Amino acid sequence: MLLTDGFPGQRLRVLPRPLVASALRRAPTSALLVTDAGYFPRAANHGRHRTGGAPEAIVIVCVDGIGHCQVEGRSTVVAPGHALVLPPDCAHTYRADPQRPWTIWWLHAAGTQVPELLGLVAPDGREALVELHDSYRAVAAIDDAIGFLERDETFPNLISAAGAGWALLAQLAADVVAGGAQRSEPVRQAQAYLRRNFAKPLSVAELARTAGLSPSHFSALFRAATGGGVVEYTKRLRMARARELLITSSRDIGDIAAAVGYSDAFYFSRQFRTVHGCSPSDYRTGHREGQGG
DSSP: OOBSSOOTTOEEEEOOHHHHHHHTTSTTTTTOEEEEEEEETTOTTBEEEETTOOSSEEEEEEEESBEEEEETTEEEEEOTTEEEEEOTTOOEEEEEOSSSBOEEEEEEEESTTHHHHHHHHOTTSSOEEEEOSOHHHHHHHHHHHHHHHHHOOSHHHHHHHHHHHHHHHHHHHHHHHHOOHHHHHHHHHHHHHHHHHTTSOOOHHHHHHHHTSOHHHHHHHHHHHHSSOHHHHHHHHHHHHHHHHHHHOOOOHHHHHHHTTOSOHHHHHHHHHHHHSSOHHHHHHHHHTTOOO
16 A cells, blocks of 8 residues: 655645645746645655646655656656656656665645746656756755745745745756756866866867867767857856956956956957947946946
């Protein structure tokens, strides 16, 4: 027999359905609302069978043990470091492994923004198994959602829980877009290197060699993970530092250009204008006149 709850050390919060209906008619929880959330440690015999699915999207983050899910004849093994995502109204059965019952953090989410985020997690509209790049961050988001709902069910805490739920779904979407953790590791290493060395001369070929990849393969992975090329990514890092120096120092434009990796101050100014829509001097003047922070 499958157990839906009742595990020693568990945490569980389920909003009353009238409250859910009310919150989904009111901004900002109409965009995203955490309706249920919990933590089930070593959940032996845990499972659910929903012939019509749930009205909300379900996210189950496995941190220990193993679980199994069946949807329309498709079987999925859910291992630690992965999140099972079930869209609304998706008939399913999931259960803890009899020999190695899972430990899970989970939540249900509804609202108008949920389909948009799920569209990135599972473009085909089916269930999805997401390899988490940072399991601790995913667990922290669910832990936050549970904590807010444990305080009380007032509207401020529903909003705060919604923020935690949005952070979780956004993390899942970002992990899917970036690719599997192993696939994206060379990109993360390159990003860390560029953040430390953005002012140095750029060589895509050198970055690729460091990652043990061909330049074309590395460039494709980098673009898929970040939405742009290495040159554009580096330019954004340089411009972020340039903005900081323009606002917080009195250094002249040529010095700032050199500090962020541009030997030609005129070229730096042109690049700055393409990103910010104004010259470095105008940007500095605007912020000194009170337009910033």
